[in-house]
Amino acid sequence: MLRADNLSVRRGPCTVLSGIDLALQPGEVLGVLGPNGAGKSTLLGALCGELAPSEGRVTLDERGLDAWPGQERARRLAVLPQSSTLSFAFPVQEVVAMGRLPHDSGRVRDAEIVEAALQAADAEHLRGRSYLALSGGERQRVHLARVLAQLWPGGAGQVLLLDEPTSALDPLHQHTTLQAVRDFAGQGAAVLVILHDLNLAARYCDRILLLQNGRPHALGSPDEVLQAEPLRQVFGLDVLIQRHPERGHPLIIAR
Template structure:
C-alpha cells in the first residue's frame, strides 16, 4: 500500500508538483495520465524517493518512506524508469539477476526466480543474449523482468512504480505487459503506472489520476475520470466515448 499526502516538488524556482495526495491500496492499479510536461515522471520520482519533495509525506505500507532501510525498501518497492541505461555487455539473465541483490535466498532459488520472471515476460529466449544487442522494446521487457525478480514473490506488500512501460513495445507486448500488471495486482500488489494511451488505461486500470500542470485534476474510476470534458480539458482533444462491447470499459474515439 502507498499513501501520498500533500507532496510538492520544485526544480530550481519552478514548482512541478503541487500538493498531490492519494491512497493506493494493495491490489489496485492506478494509471497516471497527463500531457507531456504535466509532471508525471517527476511525481513518480518524488514518490520513489529518487528526488526530494519540498512538502508532504510518502508512506510505504504504513511507514514513512524515509524510515525504511534501503535494502528492506527495495524488497517491497520497485521502479521501472522511462529509460533504464545500462552500458555493459551483461547477458539478459545477469541483468535480471540484479533484481535479486537485496535478497539472500541463495543461487539456486535466485535462478528459479529469474527463469520464472523471464517466462512471464516472454523473454526467456533472450536469456543468454548480450543486453546491448537488444532492441529498445526487448530491453524494456528485460527491465520489467528485473523489477519483478526484485519483488518476487509478489504479495500485498509489493508496490510497483512504472514510468511509461509500454512506450517502446509493439501492441502484442503492450497488452502482455499490462496483463502482467493485472496479475501482480491480483496477487496483492499496488501498482502506479504512467500511460499515454487512454484506451489501455481505461481497460487495465482500476483508477485514473489525471495530472494537470502538476495538480490532481481528477482521481476516480476510469468511467468517471475519462469523460469527454476531462479529456478535452487535459489534452485539448475532442473525443466521443462509448462502452467496449465485451469488456464494458470506456472506449475512447478521437472526433
C-alpha cells in the same frame, strides 16, 4: 502501504507538482495520465524517494521513505524508470538477476524467480543473449522482468512503480506487458503505472489519476475519469466515449 500526503515538488523557483493526496491500494493498478509536462515522472520520482518533496511527505507503511534501510525498502518497493541504461554486455538472465540483489533467497530459488519473471515479461526467449544486442523494446521487457523479479511473486505490502513501460513496445507487447502488471497486482501488490495510451489505461487500470499542470484534475475509476469533458480540458482533445463491445470498459475515439 505507499501514501502521499499534500505532496509538492519544486524545481528551482517553479512548483512542478502540488496538491497530491494519494494512497496506493493492495491488488490495485493505478494509472497516471496527463500531457507532456504534467508532472507524471516527477510524481513517480517523489513516490520512490528520488526527489525530495518541498511540502508534504511520502510514507510506506506510515514510515517516511528515508527511514527505511536500503535493502529492506528494496524488498518492498521496485521502480522501472522511463529509460534504463546499461552499458555492459551482460547476458539477459544476469540483468534480470540484478533484481534479486536485495534478497538472500539462494542461487537455486533466485534462478527459479528469474525464469518466472522472464516468462511473465514474455522475454524468456532472450535468455542468454547479450543485453547490448537487444532492440529497445526487448530491453524494456528485460527491465520489466528485472523489477518483477525484485518483488516476485508480489504480495500485499509490496509496491511497483512503472514509468511508461509500454513506450517502446509493439501493440502485442503493450498488452502482454500490462497483463503481466495486472497479474502481478492480482497477487496483492500495489502498482502505479504512467501511461499515455488512454485505451490501455481504460482496459488495465482500476483507478486513474489525471494530472494537469502538476495538479490532480481527476481521480477515480476509468468510467469516472475517462469522460469527454475532462479529456478535452486536460489534453485539448475532442473524443467520443463508447463502450468496449466485449469488455465493457470505456473506449476513447478521437473525433
